[in-house]
Amino acid sequence: MTEGGVNALAMICRARCKPGTTLVTTDPTWKWPCLFARQQGAEVIEIPIYDAACDYRLTAEALKAHVDERTAIIYLVDPNNPLGIRYSRVEIESFAAIACDCGALLLHDCTYRDFADGHTPALHVAPEGAVVSMSFSKWLGLAGLRIGALVAAPELFDELAQTSTSVLGASVVAQRAAQAGLAVKTEWMTTVRGIDRANKVMIREAAASIEGLALPIFPSHGNFLVLETVAAGIRPEALVECYRRQGIMIRQGTYHTQRFGDRFVKVSTSVPSSWVEKFCALLPEMVAQARRLNDLPPQF
Ligand SMILES: Cc1ncc(COP(=O)(O)O)c(C=O)c1O
Secondary structure (H helix, E strand, O other): OEOHHHHHHHHHHHHHOOOOOEEEEEEOOOHHHHHHHHHOOOEEEEEEOOOHHHOOOOOHHHHHHHOOOOEEEEEEEOOOOOOOOOOOHHHHHHHHHHHHHHOOEEEEEOOOHHHOOOOOOHHHHOOOOEEEEEEOOOOOOOHHHOOEEEEOOHHHHHHHHOOOOOOOOOOHHHHHHHHHHHHOHHHHHHHHHHHHHHHHHHHHHHHHOOOOOEOOOOOOOOOEEEEEOHHHOOOHHHHHHHHHOOOOOOEEHHHOOOOOHHHEEEEEOOOOHHHHHHHHHHHHHHHHHHHHOOOOOOOO
């Protein structure tokens, strides 16, 4: 158990990254492990995947072209945050084989797995060369309690745990909450996923009525959607600010990726339906306002 999935990721980066090594990931990816790797002196290589030509996903060919003997970690976010694509068993097998060939650890970030239709943890195909990080923040909504997990073969776990800063363990209150959630997970997720799916459909319908808005990946296998704003002629930051003024938080693309961040906002969907109804009802007006808004406060 770790203090959030993020602490598992930090521990692994501390254990394996050092000057002269690389962490290879996608763009978009989750940015914090990249920061942890750089803090250790490693180089971060981001393979662009925001592209219909590669179906918004990492391919074995692209991965192979970016790894070598310096590669310490291949960091795979699956389902990808923010794109919402997920990888098949065959793809995971090919990534695991590439990791094995170059001697890298395959770090499979499965934070959003419970929202995916079908998911193969890398540990199932490569128990020796892969680790899985997990979170209770998303499917169970425990983000504030800071509870996650690292799953790995015992010998690997012993090595990685040497760099843990949480030597006294994760909060017992949070662990009890996680256990209570696990006890009702099937029933809970059936309800949550039903709401999440309906919310996604609502957003798709609202977006379809506005010229230029697009949902490049539907359905997303995460509890969020990428909503492209670029063809509608609005800046993601402007739309975020307009919604913020209405008490609704969505995220500008640059939070996730500098390279592609001007194309989209990310909208979370595992929220009460009434929130999404409000989001959709406001969408035409927010888009209109965003077109006129130039003066923006800093966003995080
Ligand atoms: C891809 C990904 N990994 C890991 C995390 C960390 O989750 P937590 O530390 O809250 O368990 C997040 C949170 O947003 C995430 O999006």
